[in-house]
Amino acid sequence: MKKYFALTILCILTLTACNQPTAEESAYPNEVIETIMTRRSVRQYNDEPISHEVMDKILECGIHAPNGMNAQRWEVRVVESQKWINDATEAYKNSIPADSPMAEQFKDPNFKNMFRNATSVIFISHRPGPCTQIDCGLMAGNMVNAAKSLGVSSVIMMSPISFFSTEEGKPFLETLALSEGQELLLCIGMGYSDQQPETPERRYSKVKYIQ
Ligand SMILES: Cc1cc2nc3c(=O)[nH]c(=O)nc-3n(C[C@H](O)[C@H](O)[C@H](O)COP(=O)(O)O)c2cc1C
Structure with missing residues (x-):
């Protein structure tokens, strides 16, 4: 009797262990x-830079995003120059009044630059049209997920964009050499992470099936 009891316990433990994800087995259904x-x-x-081998893959995934009528009314610029990033940040600081709430970020001891401290910045512009903001968003989405899959972290940003239409920002915009009619829409800071952010809450109640 004791033998059967021990055998049953062993079977239960084995089956339970089989259902737990192993180190190789992810909790998600696929990568x-x-x-x-x-x-x-x-x-x-x-401070680790992103190699061109890795960045090229991220950019390629970006331009393979779906886009309205495949018109591809976007342009992409990748700024890798730390001098450019630091100089733009200095000019940005000078363009903001010291008593503005925007100036609070400069007091953060971890503040390195205006692009959320990223090592590379991808700028995405569009020639405005009915679908182009959506197109650029989808492009950015592909880029950040491709980056993640390659071990590169990122943050999509719109807040730095208004700086590039100020007097202080215009010289930096010119160095991006965008084609006539292109307008900057968003940028993506990229690099190798130095933090492990929590997952911000997602509201599942926003989604409903209509049956
Ligand atoms: C269109 C867009 C604009 C954003 N602009 C900024 C920004 O200017 N600065 C910033 O720190 N994060 C920005 N974010 C990042 C969001 O704050 C972030 O995606 C959101 O809080 C959810 O967090 P998660 O990306 O970690 O899931 C932006 C994201 C999107 C999609």
């Missing part, structure tokens, strides 16, 4: 879903 679910906006980076 794409794992990448999407575990990507987070990162705002602290170390």
